[in-house]
Amino acid sequence: MPAPQRAAPATKPSATTYVSIVGFYVLYALGGGYMVATQPSGGWQQPFSWHPLLMTIGMVAFMGIGAMTKKLGGYDNTKLHAIFSWSGIFCTLGGLYAIYTNKEQMGRPHLTSWHSWIGIAAAVNALCLGLVGSIVLHPDFGVDKTNKTIRFAHKTGARLVLALAWGAAFVGLYKMTQEPTMLILYGAPLVIFAPFTLI
Numbered sequence: 001m002p003a004p005q006r007a008a009p010a011t012k013p014s015a016t017t018y019v020s021i022v023g024f025y026v027l028y029a030l031g032g033g034y035m036v037a038t039q040p041s042g043g044w045q046q047p048f049s050w051h052p053l054l055m056t057i058g059m060v061a062f063m064g065i066g067a068m069t070k071k072l073g074g075y076d077n078t079k080l081h082a083i084f085s086w087s088g089i090f091c092t093l094g095g096l097y098a099i100y101t102n103k104e105q106m107g108r109p110h111l112t113s114w115h116s117w118i119g120i121a122a123a124v125n126a127l128c129l130g131l132v133g134s135i136v137l138h139p140d141f142g143v144d145k146t147n148k149t150i151r152f153a154h155k156t157g158a159r160l161v162l163a164l165a166w167g168a169a170f171v172g173l174y175k176m177t178q179e180p181t182m183l184i185l186y187g188a189p190l191v192i193f194a195p196f197t198l199i
């Protein structure tokens, strides 16, 4: 008698969808990230430009690819999900350090805008979700890896955090430029990624 098959998760992407979206994320991180990093002057500004570039690579590309990889399911993909997500967290910390340093150099106060409040909330929560994922849900040594409530909270919380972070990224760009082409080029891919990654 054939072994019973477990149904694939409803949102599991096909191999073609996964590879296409990951490729699109990589192009977006490098192209879109550099584009926003050089606003509004068109040139690289040290250390400011590291902030939008690393935030786009970290919060959009690495974390987005991490979320897509988890949807593939299985032991190896869960570990890859952790590696991508932590890479995203480290880029995020680098991006925050860049903007912190930039403000210190300019003698400006910290955390004074909606962008910064939403952004810091998303970053702190991303770090907490990463810690919970690694300590509690890790497939090898997670202390409560089969706990359905924590798994659900991790998944739902992470989707919310990514949505907030992407919103903050768009608002961050809007502070730098209101040029419609720039806003569409940066914002439209986020809208396209969202249903594949966050639902």
Ligand code: HEM
Pocket (backbone or CB within 6 Å): 036, 037, 039, 051, 052, 055, 056, 059, 060, 096, 099, 100, 103, 109, 110, 111, 112, 113, 114, 115, 116, 117, 118, 119, 120, 122, 123, 165, 166, 168, 169, 170, 172, 173, 174, 175, 176
């Ligand atoms: C997920 C993406 C992002 C997050 C989580 C984020 C987070 C933050 C945070 C926490 C601050 C405050 C730093 C401080 O007060 O010391 C900040 C400042 C800033 N960010 Fe972002 N950022 C993101 C993306 C972007 C992007 C894409 C741009 C522009 C293209 C940008 C432009 C700025 C600017 C101009 C400031 C200084 C003004 C302010 O504090 O609002 N950010 N960001």
